[in-house]
Amino acid sequence: xxxxxxxxxxxxxxxxxxxxxxxxxxxxxxxxxxxxxxxxxxxxxxxxxxxxxxxxxxxxxxxxxxxxxxxxxxxxxxxxxxxxxxxxxxxxxxxxxxxxxxxxxxxx
Amino acid sequence: xxxxxxxxxxxxxxxxxxxxxxxxxxxxxxxxxxxxxxxxxxxxxxxxxxxxxxxxxxxxxxxxxxxxxxxxxxxxxxxxxxxxxxxxxxxxxxxxxxxxxxxxxxxxxxxxxxx
Numbered sequence: 001x002x003x004x005x006x007x008x009x010x011x012x013x014x015x016x017x018x019x020x021x022x023x024x025x026x027x028x029x030x031x032x033x034x035x036x037x038x039x040x041x042x043x044x045x046x047x048x049x050x051x052x053x054x055x056x057x058x059x060x061x062x063x064x065x066x067x068x069x070x071x072x073x074x075x076x077x078x079x080x081x082x083x084x085x086x087x088x089x090x091x092x093x094x095x096x097x098x099x100x101x102x103x104x105x106x107x108x
Numbered sequence: 109x110x111x112x113x114x115x116x117x118x119x120x121x122x123x124x125x126x127x128x129x130x131x132x133x134x135x136x137x138x139x140x141x142x143x144x145x146x147x148x149x150x151x152x153x154x155x156x157x158x159x160x161x162x163x164x165x166x167x168x169x170x171x172x173x174x175x176x177x178x179x180x181x182x183x184x185x186x187x188x189x190x191x192x193x194x195x196x197x198x199x200x201x202x203x204x205x206x207x208x209x210x211x212x213x214x215x216x217x218x219x220x221x222x223x
Binding site: 008033035040041042043044045048087089094095096097098099100101 | 139141143145148149150151152153156158164166167196198200202211212213214215216217
């Protein structure tokens, strides 16, 4: 299978750190990426991991452990504008399959 | 550059009607995708294409057909619309195989209602 699992909702306060987890099935796995979507608009790319370890892009970091079939997105210094849906996605054989998304609510 | 353009932006159909959604990209991308998004269901892959003249089924292909006659265009057809096809449809494209970091570029979506 090629499905992914992520929590449906996460709540955090402004200025805090939040981690959004994603587990995936290993069949044909090439890499894990993360996308952000505000209010049903076009999703936008955040980060990508093909190898184990941490990738850092400003306040956002993404981690992958291929041996554990697990990754996460780490958001630091949360801002109100980070309230959005976050999707992990896996690639393999041309397909790109998304998880069901995690809705992040940032509270003041 | 316009990126990925979807037309139309909104459409209301009656059950049994047909329509075609058009996706156009100006980035010379090889790969193109059609997704549908329903509340709580995330983005589900309908069909995709890895190059001009080739298409393949995704996770939820039933009731849809696609064509990629030109590299820059990817058409999604509904031959006989059903209320279950009420959704937001997103087109996306990317440049190379996912082994490399080639992120998806999305269009703004088409909001389709079937009554």
